[in-house]
Amino acid sequence: MSNLQGARIHITGVVQGVGFRPFVYGLATRLEITGWVRNTSAGVEIEVDGSPEALAAFIDDLRQKAPPMAHIDEFYVQECAPNGFSTFEIFHSEAIAEAFQPISPDVSLCSDCLRELLDPEDRRYRYPFINCTNCGPRFTIIEDIPYDRPSTTMAPFAMCPDCASEYGDPLDRRFHAQPVACPVCGPQVWLEVGGDRLAEREQALQTARQLLQEGKVLAIKGLGGFHLACDATNPESVATLRRRKLRVDKPFALMMPDLAIVEAHCYLEPAEHTAIEARQRPIVILNRRPESSVAHEVAPGQDTMGVMLPYTPLHVLLIKPEPGFPQALVMTSGNLSEEPIAIDNQEARERLSDLADAFLMHDRRIRTRCDDAVLRIFDGAAFPLRRSRGYAPYPVHLPWEMPPLLAVGPELKNTFCVTRGRYAFLSHHIGDLENYETLCSFEDGITHFETLFRVRPEALAYDLHPDYLATRYALARAEREDLPAIGVQHHHAHIAACMAEHGMAGEQPVIGVSFDGTGYGDDGAIWGGEFLLAYYRGYERPFHLAYIPMPGSEAAVRQPWRLALSWLARAGLEWDENLPPVLASSAEVRQIVRRQLELRLNAPLTSSMGRLFDAVSALIGVRQRINYEAQAAIELEARVDPDEQAAYHFAIGEDEVDPTPVIHAIVADLGAGLTIGRIAARFHNGVADMVDQVCRLMRDRYGLVEVALSGGVWQNMALLNRTVQRLYEAGFTVYLHRQVPTNDGGLALGQAVVAAHRLAFNP
Ligand code: ZN
Numbered sequence: 028m029s030n031l032q033g034a035r036i037h038i039t040g041v042v043q044g045v046g047f048r049p050f051v052y053g054l055a056t057r058l059e060i061t062g063w064v065r066n067t068s069a070g071v072e073i074e075v076d077g078s079p080e081a082l083a084a085f086i087d088d089l090r091q092k093a094p095p096m097a098h099i100d101e102f103y104v105q106e107c108a109p110n111g112f113s114t115f116e117i118f119h120s121e122a123i124a125e126a127f128q129p130i131s132p133d134v135s136l137c138s139d140c141l142r143e144l145l146d147p148e149d150r151r152y153r154y155p156f157i158n159c160t161n162c163g164p165r166f167t168i169i170e171d172i173p174y175d176r177p178s179t180t181m182a183p184f185a186m187c188p189d190c191a192s193e194y195g196d197p198l199d200r201r202f203h204a205q206p207v208a209c210p211v212c213g214p215q216v217w218l219e220v221g222g223d224r225l226a227e228r229e230q231a232l233q234t235a236r237q238l239l240q241e242g243k244v245l246a247i248k249g250l251g252g253f254h255l256a257c258d259a260t261n262p263e264s265v266a267t268l269r270r271r272k273l274r275v276d277k278p279f280a281l282m283m284p285d286l287a288i289v290e291a292h293c294y295l296e297p298a299e300h301t302a303i304e305a306r307q308r309p310i311v312i313l314n315r316r317p318e319s320s321v322a323h324e325v326a327p328g329q330d331t332m333g334v335m336l337p338y339t340p341l342h343v344l345l346i347k348p349e350p351g352f353p354q355a356l357v358m359t360s361g362n363l364s365e366e367p368i369a370i371d372n373q374e375a376r377e378r379l380s381d382l383a384d385a386f387l388m389h390d391r392r393i394r395t396r397c398d399d400a401v402l403r404i405f406d407g408a409a410f411p412l413r414r415s416r417g418y419a420p421y422p423v424h425l426p427w428e429m430p431p432l433l434a435v436g437p438e439l440k441n442t443f444c445v446t447r448g449r450y451a452f453l454s455h456h457i458g459d460l461e462n463y464e465t466l467c468s469f470e471d472g473i474t475h476f477e478t479l480f481r482v483r484p485e486a487l488a489y490d491l492h493p494d495y496l497a498t499r500y501a502l503a504r505a506e507r508e509d510l511p512a513i514g515v516q517h518h519h520a521h522i523a524a525c526m527a528e529h530g531m532a533g534e535q536p537v538i539g540v541s542f543d544g545t546g547y548g549d550d551g552a553i554w555g556g557e558f559l560l561a562y563y564r565g566y567e568r569p570f571h572l573a574y575i576p577m578p579g580s581e582a583a584v585r586q587p588w589r590l591a592l593s594w595l596a597r598a599g600l601e602w603d604e605n606l607p608p609v610l611a612s613s614a615e616v617r618q619i620v621r622r623q624l625e626l627r628l629n630a631p632l633t634s635s636m637g638r639l640f641d642a643v644s645a646l647i648g649v650r651q652r653i654n655y656e657a658q659a660a661i662e663l664e665a666r667v668d669p670d671e672q673a674a675y676h677f678a679i680g681e682d683e684v685d686p687t688p689v690i691h692a693i694v695a696d697l698g699a700g701l702t703i704g705r706i707a708a709r710f711h712n713g714v715a716d717m718v719d720q721v722c723r724l725m726r727d728r729y730g731l732v733e734v735a736l737s738g739g740v741w742q743n744m745a746l747l748n749r750t751v752q753r754l755y756e757a758g759f760t761v762y763l764h765r766q767v768p769t770n771d772g773g774l775a776l777g778q779a780v781v782a783a784h785r786l787a788f789n790p
């Protein structure tokens with residue numbers, strides 16, 4: 028054996044808790060390579076001896092054939108003299124102080140485990156917590172790194188001899204699967220009503236199915252929190268759930284048992300098919316088939332439905348299709364209104380007892396609350412709306428080194444972001460920081476991320492809005508820990524997030540179109556219809572939507588008729604008795620609104636594009652009062668007549684885009700009896716034309732051809748489609764969000780990148 032050679036290999040990326048070491052072991056055994064492999068806090072280390080041919084094959088396969096959940100970022104090989112190994116072994120994990128590595132998100136049930144779950148001969152037949160190295164909970168159960176069972180919420184479950192032998196056998200597909208468990212030794216389910224255990228294990232599942240079939244509302248403990256579930260084809264059940272949850276008409280997410288059933292209820296493009304089946308198992312927004320039996324109460328006023336497939340073994344057992352059992356379940360977050368989802372059993376009993384008729388509980392603790400992720404497909408690829416379970420805490424990769432930073436994110440749809448090396452770890456969805464529980468979850472999340480990824484921030488980035496709770500947290504902490512705090516303008520952060528996820532260098536500016544509901548401007552006004560010349564360090568604002576006063580301030584957000592009246596007044600048009608926003612309000616309140624406008628009392632200025640959509644929705648009678656964010660605009664989009672080609676024209680001035688002519692044209696079309704669908708379409712066409720024109724102006728003026736689209740308004744597919752089409756035809760390169768949400772859920776990434784570049788120039 029004189030031709031032996033040695034090698035030391037170091038691999039970073041998502042390489043722990045994903046079956047990487049057994050894969051290495053199998054490979055080494057097959058190629059007759061000796062040595063060892065071990066996890067460290069920084070990745071995976073391997074030292075080996077073998078013939079040069081075997082080593083070459085080994086290294087090739089390591090790179091090419093890694094297990095499905097693994098993601099290799101860096102791969103170092105150092106050749107050395109043979110070490111004299113005689114066997115191949117898997118060593119214990121080694122903690123290295125300050126070292127860090129990405130952590131795997133939770134992964135949906137794999138096909139091997141599904142097969143065992145449904146095999147009466149298998150010892151885990153119908154066991155709701157079956158998992159393996161390729162699937163199961165990860166992020167939601169992990170307390171610290173290195174990822175080993177004692178640092179997960181599986182620690183209290185002592186393995187039985189059978190599980191222990193699978194766990195210890197490098198050739199078993201459960202080798203070092205930290206959440207490994209079976210009916211003998213692992214977590215169990217039970218059904219509770221009014222604090223009493225009604226049924227255990229299999230009987231609990233059967234009774235839960237029975238209750239769902241009878242139309243009851245169930246609280247079901249899942250991976251990242253409790254869901255509230257009911258029969259989605261039963262209008263009364265859905266209405267009951269809405270009443271109890273205090274949720275008037277915001278859409279509910281659905282779970283359907285399999286693809287065939289999804290196809291029976293929704294139209295499914297190939298990319299949507301791929302997305303809904305992906306191991307992240309997001310909620311995918313799909314177009315509803317008119318013949319679907321899903322109750323319209325699930326998503327009132329909308330022609331889409333948010334659908335996901337079962338992602339845990341518990342879901343598979345619960346939703347198994349059978350004659351008489353509902354084809355779709357509502358699976359909405361287990362909370363009252365906008366509170367965070369319940370994750371703890373006792374907490375769920377306290378908070379959900381008025382909402383649920385029964386609880387399907389289990390005794391595996393959830394370490395981190397993690398909502399379902401939501402996306403839609405645009406132009407054949409994912410367009411994320413909420414990046415959470417299945418994605419978080421997988422990092423966004425940046426093509427440059429970042430200092431250790433914390434970006435605290437926005438007020439609504441909060442996510443935060445910690446950075447280190449070339450990674451931006453964007454958090455799971457935290458939610459709206461308006462109640463105490465969410466704020467606690469925000470602070471706990473930050474501590475958890477800083478611990479998991481061993482980040483001690485050197486600076487904090489925050490939104491300029493002085494009243495955002497995240498901003499207050501950042502400023503207080505910066506003061507306490509004597510750290511620099513960097514304020515980042517909201518729309519600058521949106522565009523920077525879009526640039527960063529595309530790995531743009533950010534030295535040269537791009538045309539950034541940030542269309543949004545809100546965002547604190549440098550002049551103290553509420554911005555949201557912004558054309559920016561954006562690079563990471565700073566930005567200019569060559570064009571923006573004209574300012575109008577929002578009479579009643581926040582009340583105008585909830586009551587779009589106020590905005591419609593404001594636009595009518597600005598356009599010099601009468602508040603005609605026949606106009607929908609006039610009909611929707613009392614003469615008395617209109618008098619107050621008139622005074623607010625005249626005296627500029629409680630009527631802050633806004634350039635928000637989101638608010639313009641609201642105003643138009645009210646003006647043409649689609650919606651005057653909203654029950655959830657952006658409802659007026661969403662329902663306006665749903666009315667767009669796809670055959671209408673005409674467009675309204677905006678007046679484009681020196682630095683201002685004025686919708687006044689649009690308002691005039693809409694009122695004229697209303698008077699002429701044009702359908703709501705055609706008016707809605709002309710408005711969408713008009714906004715897309717206007718974006719195209721302003722981008723051309725900026726191209727002529729600055730010689731730029733790259734356009735980045737960001738901000739919540741781009742969730743409007745009718746607008747996005749029309750705009751992107753026009754920009755492509757005009758020869759622009761268009762960047763839109765593919766990894767992080769276009770809404771405020773992606774903001775923290777942009778804050779982090781802007782702050783890093785400012786720091787670099789102001790050391
Ligand atoms: Zn599995």
Ligand code: ZN
Pocket residue numbers: 186187188189190191208209210211212213
């Ligand atoms: Zn066991």
Ligand code: FE
Pocket residue numbers: 517521543544545546738739770771
């Ligand atoms: Fe925003």
